[in-house]
Every structure is written in structure tokens, then in C-alpha cells.
Amino acid sequence: MRIVTWNVNSIGARIDRVAAWLEVQRPDVIALQELKCTTQAFPSAPVEALGYRVEALGDGRWNGVALLSKSPMTEVVRHLPQQPPYEGNVEPRAIGATIDGVRVWSVYVPNGRELEHEHFAYKLQWLGCLKQTVAAEAATIPYAVIGDFNIAPTDDDVWDPAVFAGSTHVTPEERATLTALAEVGLREVVPRSLKGQPYTYWDYRQLAFQKGMGMRIDLIMANRAFHERVTDAWIDREERKGKGASDHAPVVVELS
């Protein structure tokens, strides 16, 4: 079973590349983030033609998440239960479903913007709610929260830690929310190394991709039953190349 997470930075702008990638890689399940469209506007036809079912959640210009699966999705949940709002809105940042006995959540964790910004407190609160969701579901079946966490787990996961001093994505507070997920049974599935460049995201600016100025922020957080079935995990950095690429690469995990 092949499961993927990919921040596509607009499914409308990316649908041709996403469909082409799905045709080659043929994952069983793919979690998407940053749809940047409404639920109704999700371009389902091209992926349905490839045999995928679609469960999407979006409200327009920002955010948006989806799960695509070849097999039926059951127990679909939109938003984290008790997900905190931002400026009065519960944003489309999480969707969960069970597929062939594996439960998967696609999440787009708030960015945080700056450490002093209200959005940073929201990010930490949101991650606390994620932990509560995992605890409440108390899954014994293979279970994973996958997506754009907007957190680099260690200093090795950013191209130059000095550049990120005083910034979001690398603080002890943010990293502590990842390790705290171990208290509810989740630990990271770390993709196999790519010659010292483990990144999943590269800014569009300043030739960041070509210069290796990346971050590893797209993560697979999984329970023991999921880990026991993992045979491989890897980052498809080839998909970051060329015109019309997302600024994030797909992260793939293989289960027996």
C-alpha cells in the first residue's frame, strides 16, 4: 500500500501535474494540502478518471485539504473535532478517513508567521488540538497523521539553522508539539536520506531549490501498527523540478 502526502500549492494550478504524477506513481492514497479552492471547485474529473475517489475540504483562497483514494473511504471527518478558530473561522486544515483498515489524516498546520504574531499562538493551540484528536481516536489499527506540519523536526532539517534564528518552524515550542505526539502513540516515519538533503520544501525565490536551500516540514506521524508495516519512505524531489512545480515535493510511504 502506497500512501503519499503533498502540499500542492493550489490544486487548480497544479491539477495537470498532479494527475500526471498519479498516473506514474499510482499511490493508493494521497493526502493533499493547500488546495486554495472551495470544496465544490476541486477538479475531481481528472483524478476520478484515474480511479481515485475524492474527499475534499476547502473554503476558497487559502488552506484546503483533501484525501484521494482508490478504495472507499469511511468514517470521513472534516476538521479536527473542537478545532480552534482563527479570527472567528474554523479553517479547512484537516480531513480524516479510514481506507482498507488504515486511518489517515491529511493536515495543513498553521504557519505561525512570526513568533509574536497571534498566528503563532494559534499554531501551538492547533497542534494541541491535533494531539487531543489522536488521543480521542485511540486507534489500534494502523494510523497516521500526514501533511504539512510547518515544523522542521531538527536543525538538520533546514539548510542553514542560523538563517532561522528567531523564526517560526524551528522553535523548541513547535518541536515539542511533535515529540508530544509520542504521548498519544505517534512517532515520525523518517524518509530515507537523499545525499544529505532531506528537504520537502524549497522557496520559489532566490534559486532556493537549485542551491539546496530547503526545509523538511512535510511529515508522516504514525502509530506502532503503522510503523510495523512500513517497508520504505522517500521524497520525490524530482517533482520539485521544472516549470509549474509546487514548492513542496511529495513524500511517499510504502506499507506491506
Next chain:
DNA sequence: ATGCCCTATGATATAGGA
């Protein structure tokens, strides 16, 4: 090779991204 920011929006600027 990997190639000099991208996306969606009451759009001709702006906010957000990380």
C-alpha cells in the same frame, strides 16, 4: 542539470506563503 517567486482575488495591488 535544477535555472533567477507563485497563487487567487470585487485584481491593474495585496495578502499569504515559511
